[in-house]
Amino acid sequence: MAPVVLAGRYRLEAPLGSGGMAEVWRAVDERLGRKVAVKLLHPRALPPERERFLLEVRALSRLFHPGIVQVLDLGEEEGRPFFVMELVEGGTFDRLGPFEEGPEGDAILRGAEEVMEALAHLHAQGILHRDLTPKNILLTREGHPKVMDFGLAYLLQESRHLTRTGYTLGTPTYMAPEQAKGLPLTPKADLYSFGAVLYRTLTGRPPFEGENDQAILFQHVYEEPKPPEALNPAVPRAVGEAVLALLAKHPEERPSHPGLFRGVLAGFQALRLATPRAGASRSGHYPFAPEPRRLALKGRVDLGGEAAWPGEMVYAGGRVFLGVGRSLVAVDLLTGEVARVALPDEVTAPPVVRKGGVYVGAWDGRVRRFRGQSLEWSAETGAEVTAACLVVGERVYVGSRDGTLYAYEKDRPLFRFRAGGHLSASPTFYRGMVFVGSEDGWLYALDPKDGGVRYKVRTGPVHAPVAGYKGVLYIPTWQGEVYAFDPLSRETLWSVALEGEIWGGLAVGEEHVYVAGWDGVLRALDRLTGEEVWSLEVGKTTAGLAYAQGHVYAATEEGRLLAVDRRGQVVFEASGLGPVQVPPLPLPEEVLVVSLSGRLYRFGVG
Incomplete structure (x- = not known):
């Protein structure tokens, strides 16, 4: 079977993943001889899905930050839009954990700092991610995180109708309480989601687990998570406190400054x-x-x-x-x-x-x-x-x-x-x-x-x-x-x-x-x-x-x-x-x- 080549340039090699809206492929840019990732809309995608797909391209195209995956090209093949991204091959963010003393613990804290900086850039551009999960924060081979998968991204000035028609979109395990309740979202919702990602990375388990999505969402809204050090005693208390601050029930209580983990890392390195x-x-x-x-x-x-x-x-x-x-x-x-x-x-x-x-x-x-x-x-x-x-x-x-x-x-x-x-x-x-x-x-x-x-x-x-x-x-x-x-x-x-x-x-x-x-x-x-x-x-x-x-x-x-x-x-x-x-x-x-x-x-x- 002949390989699929998009736009006469991007040869698809192997599938990397598939969702309800699109599929992602490992590919080779034959013009430049480099490996890339291609996200291709499903052929039977509905109009709202096509709109969200194009919204993701617009969101990514205006972001230039080392902590955010970069869009390299945009095209269409037989009526199916696609866009080309840099290929990030180091695995998902939670693979850095659970927390251990030594260089590995340092890597989690450095990664947390880099993601916080990427989110600050994202929010400064008026964009909310709305679906931060471990699989949406990938690692380079050198261990640096990159935020990706902006399929649910919310452009504050361009897509308000999406929040009214689809407020439950997202992943329950990492969803902020206000998102679970269908309330208007601010950048603090992404910070909560990242706090949940960090909790899983540090301890090996998410902050809340349940038999179904509703049980998990109920806990996000009404229950307090255990301190991370209760699940993994290697987690320093200062690190656990910083994560719990991100998981505050009320958005205004969540710290947003990018250097949240900088001081914790410096103190931990001194202990090391x-x-x-x-x-x-x-x-x-x-x-x-x-x-x-x-x-x-x-x-x-x-x-x-x-x-x-x-x-x-x-x-x-x-x-x-x-x-x-x-x-x-x-x-x-x-x-x-x-x-x-x-x-x-x-x-x-x-x-x-x-x-x-x-x-x-x-x-x-x-x-x-x-x-x-x-x-x-x-x-x-x-x-x-x-x-x-x-x-x-x-x-x-x-x-x-x-x-x-x-x-x-x-x-x-x-x-x-x-x-x-x-x-x-x-x-x-x-x-x-x-x-x-x-x-x-x-x-x-x-x-x-x-x-x-x-x-x-x-x-x-x-x-x-x-x-x-x-x-x-x-x-x-x-x-x-x-x-x-x-x-x-x-x-x-x-x-x-x-x-x-x-x-x-x-x-x-x-x-x-x-x-x-x-x-x-x-x-x-x-x-x-x-x-x-x-x-x-x-x-x-x-x-x-x-x-x-x-x-x-x-x-x-x-x-x-x-x-x-x-x-x-x-x-x-x-x-x-x-x-x-x-x-x-x-x-x-x-x-x-x-x-x-x-x-x-x-x-x-x-």
Whole structure:
């Protein structure tokens, strides 16, 4: 069958979707040799549908904004009008979620800011969208959102009759209360719809669900949605509050300024300095680092004790926290002052900083939360605490040496889960589940509320934390295998068997998964396929890796600190540090590394 070519130029390749009014095709502009999208009116479309179709073209043609899909051409083929748009192939907006700590959470907030700016431009042109849904906000391959599908667009000065004859047009799941009631609409209706889209993106569920459209519309009009953090505890409260503000019942209460999420994002990125490895997704992906080629040793600090595996440094509020011997140590990076809190036994789990409190586990089987020098809370587990606890919202998850995961909520016991082997790796919160890697060779996916097992997957013994990034879990096993696993479809995407045990955490970058182990080799694996991109002899590695600004940082048992670029080229190296078992810590102005003997080295620029 000969391919369909519109206007002698646009060759239709494959259908992308179809509605009651029109169908959308992937096509090739044969004149320019580029891929495009073509929206073609159905041959039996009724006059009102034809009018709405042409209205969409008029609406789009007057909009020029990077957050709005662009019209490239308009034509007609055998009496059927069509228009040509840029092709957006990154999926729907809600594919960015659910919300996770790290770069993925940042991407949702940046996307929300860009959509808010696009809506401000849309409304400034006197246009209402009236049908914002996840499928009407598409993502470019780079992750930037573009608003599209203006089939129900309302031009304030040109189509008032459409609101009188079709006020229920739209999608009930995302419809503003005033739209559900058939009242006159303002730009605030689009803001409500986008709030509902964001709610679904953050939590994985829309704000209201029901057996039919009327049940959903009733809730939009009369009921309040649950806070997003009640469905997904990883959602920061400030983010949830911003979304609930958009979902206000009364239009005048909804904030319309494009920068609504800008301040939230800035504050969240500041928090993220402390959490890329000690955070919920444990990706080892840090947001900032200085140019490594300009690094030089700027100072040393004696911490007064041994800093051993599985210790980690955590930054918050200008200070770095680390377990050293029987003490929780805090180093003020401005003054160099070292403060310590004495514990009755060895610190055996990396600290976690949340809301001004520092959680730390010890060999005596207790996890404690300190604020400054003061003990705020402690909990007894059944055995030694050998992994960093997981703090998600008000919940604290603690793994112990006897294979039990303890969960607390606001300092009260929530549940206990018993795995089949020791828990040496810190739990990971991802895609709404708590993942626990055990030395019995299983990865358990738990319900975060009650500890029920959603499923379990055979992996092999796990000593290092599982990393989550871009919807995939990257699982390192002690025996040297690395798995890429989709936690929702439960499919193994790829697996690689490496030489030597893996003790420290992976680092995940935009393109590569970085792994180093006891065989002395640092490897970059293609994040999508698992194929080895490059390898580099660095020395035996116990410490986890860190990734920031296009470079992976590794520290070895031979006392080397290296910064390696995406191509596998060493761009910075320091040696003679003594054995290192704690992951390097990239910060905006410096990179920190601490030796097994407890000496903190500060490498800065200048």
